[in-house]
Amino acid sequence: MALLQLKNLGKDFGRLVAVNRIDLTVEPGEIRGLIGPNGSGKTTIFNLITGFIPPSRGSVFFQGEDITDLPPHAVARRGLARTFQLTTLFKEMTALENVVMACHLHLRVGLWRQFWRTARTRRREKAVEFRAMELLEFMGMAERANELAGELPHGHQCALGISNALATNPKMILLDEPVGGMNPTETAQTMDRIRRLRDLGITVLLVEHDMKAVMSTCDRITCINFGNKIAEGTARDVCSSQDVIEAYLGGTSGVCSL
Amino acid sequence: MIRRILVYIVDNFRWIGWLMILGAVLIVLPYMVRTYQVEVLILLLIDIILVVSFRLITTTGGWSLAHVPMMGCGAYATALLTAGLGVPFWISLPLSGLAAAVMAFILSYPLARTTGFAFFVASFAAGDSLRLCWTRFKTPFGGHKGLTNIPVPEFFSSVDLSAPIPYYYLALVITALCLLIMFRLDRSRIGHTFKAISMNADLSRSLGINVTFYKMLAFTIGSFFAGVAGVLLAHRLWAVVPAQFGFVTTLYLLVWVVFGGTRTFHGPILGVVVLTFLSELLKPLFEWVPMIFGTIIILTLIFFPEGLEGLGHRFTPWLDRQRFAAGDEPRH
Amino acid sequence: MEFLFQTILNGLMTSSFYALIAVGLSLVFGVMHIVNFAHGEFYMLGAYTVWILFAKLQWPFFLAVAAAIVLVGLLGLISERLIFRQAHGQVLSGFIMSVGLVFILQVAVVKIWGLGKMKPVPAAFPEILNLGGVSTSWQRFIVIPVTILLLGALWVFLDRFRIGRALRASALNPDAAALQGISPKKCAAVAMLLGSAMAGAAGALMAPIMSVHPYMGHSVVWTAFVVVIVGGPGNIKGSIYAALLFGFLTTVITTWIDSTVADLVNALVMLFLLALRPEGVMGHD
Known part of the structure; x- marks a missing residue:
């Protein structure tokens, strides 16, 4: 099909x-x-x-x-994920924070638990961060994880855009x-x-x-x-x-x- | 568990220390100043709730001009509940906040779909239609004269909350509680999502974030706290009139927030504290105060558009970056 | 039947007034991306000019109106140079700057001419006009032909002159002005000049009818914003249609109920329209 x-x-x-x-x-x-x-x-x-x-x-x-x-x-x-033509990123976040945000869908924790940051939320957040790091590694950006997205060189911004899309699984x-x-x-x-x-x-x-x-x-x-x-x-x-x-x-x- | 708490305290000793000093100052403050100044401090605390909840909405990217009417919503709700129906203050406090939140939720449906120019005007129109209702409908809102005889909050009979100093403490506790909740929210995933939306709404959508939902959420939560601020205001002034929640108050709110800056949690608080202090200093020139504020705001936007907080940032970008890099949340 | 004609006449007068205010606002927003909240204060200053020149110095009415148009237009130009240019097209900064300007202008007017009692402006044309059984004063009626004249002149300017075409293009698309070979800065200056001049004209025309005081711009500017939003920001034709819509709506409701309810209905109609079509109701699609 x-x-x-x-x-x-x-x-x-x-x-x-x-x-x-x-x-x-x-x-x-x-x-x-x-x-x-x-x-x-x-x-x-x-x-x-x-x-x-x-x-x-x-x-x-x-x-x-x-x-x-x-x-x-x-x-x-x-x-069904997508990227945008001009590099579209959360420019004031670091590369890692970008991908973590992009993993939004996989947090699977209700708003209430997110607010209280329960142990479960924190465990999930750790897991999400780990996954985000894996994705950055896959796109060859691991060593740039903590740089602000807006300050990355162009090629890396493009790669980060793809990482973001991939993060939605x-x-x-x-x-x-x-x-x-x-x-x-x-x-x-x-x-x-x-x-x-x-x-x-x-x-x-x-x-x-x-x-x-x-x-x-x-x-x-x-x-x-x-x-x-x-x-x-x-x-x-x-x-x-x-x-x-x-x-x-x-x-x-x-x-x-x- | 206890060990974890202890470790946390030791780890964060520096800011907990500062917070305790600040708390101590705020507790002794009313005894150090004149009665009139205590009144000013009470209003300042209410304004602090107002600006912080306003900032909460701005983190999603929309500057709501309906915020002051939302405060009015809380004030009118508590006036009707306590003076009209005899509901106790402590029940009316959350209920009135909720009333503002429900009203905000309804209005946020059209509002959350607009951006930029349309959002300004639509949010203003939404807020102003509330104010027009209060003016127009004598029952139950009392028209131009508003509602009076709002009771003093009841507490243990030994404490008279009609006096300024006890009311100051009431406002202090409620303000602290509200700020704590909003701070928590700001630092949670929800707060991060709000900021992501304001940075890039299209990207957020493409990553599966329901932007409209989060905008409505921020608007509703922010309005809840505005409503709480309104409750505190109503019970202090014993009366509410529509004119209090007119556009002039909104303009002041904007000036406070822009002057302080909205990037950080403390920015707007800084703005409202400094400008309230300034307008008290300029009391003899009160007719000129709007002009001075107008000039300040234009100069702020031209010369340091990030507001007061931006001044700090200019000197500590490196420090901040390091904290981020260490996976630590920036402390304030 | 007479009632119907009366309503139509009143509606046309209100719509003309709204159109005069809103078209200027829409032009400024379209070209500069400034939500100019001080537009209401420009309107107020137009009324003050007529009060001084016509009521106090006994100038002929239309000369006073012309002077108001020129003076307020120049004031707009100056504020663009000194203030709005610094907003660099950011909607939020521009809006807050205009809020600052509102504060400054209001205090200045209060300080110079006082807050106290209203400024009486006698009617320049107190004669009664009879039109097929319905009547109004010439003073009220005059707003219709003058609005048509001014909007017509604006249209000719936007359609026949190179800079006018650049202006119209850049109101719809910011990059378009550059394509016409005219710098965005020049466009912004001209837009601000024209926009403020129209606010001044509206204030000048309404001075004998409205009460002249430092805060008179407040309610007017919001109605104008509602009109601009519904017409689609930067869309001048749309603003005129929207002015007709809200002009008649206000007139009918004010006649039947009262003006507060009219304001309320205007706001709700706009919210309803926005919920249906967030991108602007008569937006350029």
Whole structure:
């Protein structure tokens, strides 16, 4: 069964059609790339899936459940996490505090117990902190755990953003430009970690402009333009698609510099 | 258990020591000053509850202009309960706080969905509609003249709570209790979640935090304590009138809080204490006081936007960072 | 029937007044992101100018109004330079700064002209106007044509001039002004000048009708805020529609019940609309 399924999903902003009618199916364990020229509606699709903006038409299914009208926090609770395009962090907290906050869902202690900080709460908090530290280690940030998030270098901020999303213990994660603004070494490291997410059983849908990174990492790629799907398939299929080439020739650079 | 408590006391000796000194000063203070000044101190304690509960709401990112009307809600509730229905003060105190909280909960439904500009205006409109109700409906609220004959709180018959000094102690105990609870809340996971929301609401949502719920929670809890402050005010002044809870009081509240700063728990307290002291000093110039406050607030925002507490921070960022790094909560 | 016409006439007069106040406020918010609470004090100063020039110095009424528009506009410009520029577009700082300015202006007015009795401003046009059986004084009626004239002039400015277009664009989108090649600072200054001038105009026009005192701006500014919120901040057309809505609502309820209930209903209507559509009711979608 498909993990994530978009049926006929669309969004209009006034008279502007941002996303027309998108059908998309992501299978469990897949790393799916979502590409398209600037302004083609990729981030809007993320916002539609995660409930940040209500769609004008169509529906979103996650694990067979209709999540179209759920608010963002409810979507996150069902195991669908996301990151944001510009590094979005709790800038005045340390890296560790960020991830601890992101583990919010797993504290599973009522408000009353949180207030009194009962022994159980404290035990849970310790466990959460331990888990957060593990996640930071996984993203290669352990030694920076106590630095303020806002003062970290760009690459680490991106990594922290992913750690935050991972902390919600997702079944699937949507990454919005995970390697934007990174140098080639950082990019390679990050893409390597994204591949390792699959080993943890996490399905990935990512938007990225760095074609080399997308082509080398993703199992399948979906290309959209002007809010419409224009191609789907393996890296090779998408590269050879006439529509994709045209879409990108109209834009800034060639797609397939593999 | 006892050992743990002892260890805790030894570990935290420094701030417990300071707290005890502060407590001792506050206990002997009313005997060191004139009767009029005791009255000022009582009002100051009430204002401290007000600013700290206001800060609680601001930690989620919204500056409510309905806070003073919420205090009025508590004051009117206790006036109706004690003077009208003969409910004892000690039962009316939590009940009136609760009345403010319930009112806040209802109003927070539209309010929690707004941000920025809309939140200011909507929260003001919400608070002002309460005040208009008190003005308009003579029964039960007494219209412009408000409600009078609010009884003196009963206590052991030997203590007369109508005198300033005993009432000061009553206010002191209740204030201390309220601050303790709010401090606890501020340092708990709930308090951290509030701050996370104000830092980045979208990220919080994406991490599964129900932002609207937490905003409503903060608004409701903060209004509960505002209501408690209102109870203390009503029983001291023996009367409530709608004009007390008008926008001018809200403006002063904003000035206190901005002057003190909202980052830390003690910031707003510092603000209200310093500015109350200042306005007492400037008593002979009372007509000029709003202008002086206005100037102070503009200069504060331009030259040290973090308020008084920020001044301290400028000199101790390193120290603070170290405490954070040690996994310790910053002490105040 | 007569009653209906009377209500429509009164509603139009109230709406014009609201529109005059709210459009300026909306412009300032849209361009500068300042919730200018001192807008009410600008309105108050407009009324004071007319009191001094028209009632005391016997200037012609419209000359006094024009002077009020210019003077209050300049005051707005000065306050932008000295104070609001420092807010750097942060809504909260801007709002609190304007609160400080409210305190300063109120005390200044009290100190200069005294708190005591109201400042009587005689009607410039005491004649009664008869319109198909309903009547009002010219003084009250005059607010409608003047508002239409001023809003029309504003519209021409925003539509035909380059800086006006930049202003309108940046009210909807802060980055847009830069695209038009006009610095945000200049936009802010012009917005503040126009916004305050309109508040001054409203105060000047209402001076013979309202009671002139240092705190007269208070209730007016809140009604204006309600109008701006419902109209969608920065959306001038929306503000005008909202002014019509609340102008008529206030008139009808004041006629039937009283003005306190009208204020109450206005606040509740706004809260209700916000609960339905938090992003602004007539917001730019």
